[in-house]
Amino acid sequence: MKKKYSLLALGIAIIALLLWWAGIGEVAEILKKARGEYLILAVIMYSMSLVTWGLRWRVLLKALHVDASFTKILVALLAGIFVNNITPGARGGGEPVRMYFLAKETEKPYGQVFATVMMDRILDLVPVIVMLGISTAYVYKLGSLSLTLILVLLDMAFAGLILFTLGILLSERKTKGALWWFFRLFERITPRRADKYRERFKRIVEEDVPRFQNDFRFLIKHKGTFALALVYSTASWIFTVLRTYFVFRAINFPISLVDVMVVQMVGIVIGMISVIPGGAGIIETVNSGIYVILGINKEIAVTATLLDRLISYWAPTAIGAVVTTHFGAKLRRKSLIGKR
Numbered sequence: 001m002k003k004k005y006s007l008l009a010l011g012i013a014i015i016a017l018l019l020w021w022a023g024i025g026e027v028a029e030i031l032k033k034a035r036g037e038y039l040i041l042a043v044i045m046y047s048m049s050l051v052t053w054g055l056r057w058r059v060l061l062k063a064l065h066v067d068a069s070f071t072k073i074l075v076a077l078l079a080g081i082f083v084n085n086i087t088p089g090a091r092g093g094g095e096p097v098r099m100y101f102l103a104k105e106t107e108k109p110y111g112q113v114f115a116t117v118m119m120d121r122i123l124d125l126v127p128v129i130v131m132l133g134i135s136t137a138y139v140y141k142l143g144s145l146s147l148t149l150i151l152v153l154l155d156m157a158f159a160g161l162i163l164f165t166l167g168i169l170l171s172e173r174k175t176k177g178a179l180w181w182f183f184r185l186f187e188r189i190t191p192r193r194a195d196k197y198r199e200r201f202k203r204i205v206e207e208d209v210p211r212f213q214n215d216f217r218f219l220i221k222h223k224g225t226f227a228l229a230l231v232y233s234t235a236s237w238i239f240t241v242l243r244t245y246f247v248f249r250a251i252n253f254p255i256s257l258v259d260v261m262v263v264q265m266v267g268i269v270i271g272m273i274s275v276i277p278g279g280a281g282i283i284e285t286v287n288s289g290i291y292v293i294l295g296i297n298k299e300i301a302v303t304a305t306l307l308d309r310l311i312s313y314w315a316p317t318a319i320g321a322v323v324t325t326h327f328g329a330k331l332r333r334k335s336l337i338g339k340r
Helices: 002-022 024-032 036-063 070-085 094-106 110-142 145-169 172-189 191-221 223-250 257-273 282-293 298-339
Strands: none
Touching: 002 024, 002 282, 002 298, 024 298, 036 070, 036 110, 036 191, 036 223, 036 298, 070 094, 070 298, 094 110, 094 172, 110 145, 110 191, 110 223, 110 257, 145 172, 145 257, 172 191, 191 223, 223 257, 223 298, 257 282, 282 298
16 A cells, blocks of 8 residues: 555656646646636536546446446446556556446356446457547548557557457356466455455356356357447547546647547557556656647646546546445445344
């Protein structure tokens, strides 16, 4: 925990340096003239991206006859977002958390719910690859060879990631290995709790992985479910791009949706490889830098990036922390009642 907080403090220090670089007075002046109606629209766009994400997951859950209210789905998503945002690197810790919460709430097998979670992750990456392709073509036309090369590498990395993930999920041995990787990640976050649940987790892996394999293959082959979930996934990413677009409009700066898309795509990868939880400070810096490369003044770039991250990272992390604490207490009460 000390290491995690130290890294987070480093991220905040980087943000402070970014503000200093852009000019605190200039940023403050831009914020004074900000238009509240567009900021509200940006918040609505984030909310809509979360709602469509929830709808995507619900489609997958219904295909496997997992009956969960939309409220429970959103709560599980917020808990997963919170854990992802405090986890360094690929931010995979949130997936087992939302699987655990929803499995407990619906009283369904972990393997069944986990199949929907992993298919949800696959479907999340499909629109990303399409947007990376559009971004690559756009940057190439602008004549920025270095940024084009970065995006081409990202195209290849994400395509490889999908194939790699499918290779793991369609192999029982590799799936078990991946689950143990998630458990070790959980162990790093809360070692005492992980030690308490180690034997139970071992039983779950051995019993639920075969069920997971069958359900995951079913979701891949179920064309109607796959297509509808992909529509929701695409909508979720459109709302994500529109969120940042409205942030720029809020500070009275016109920007193209493609410029926003380019920066979003690079920011995703930075968040996945960052050693600082949630890429705090790193994503803000990289995103601001790319906006500057695209011809936007540094004070505008930094102000927009910080506002966007406030809406998409800091606020959801705080809300997710409250939800996770409340939901965790609820599950503990259920567990105590069940033991009586």
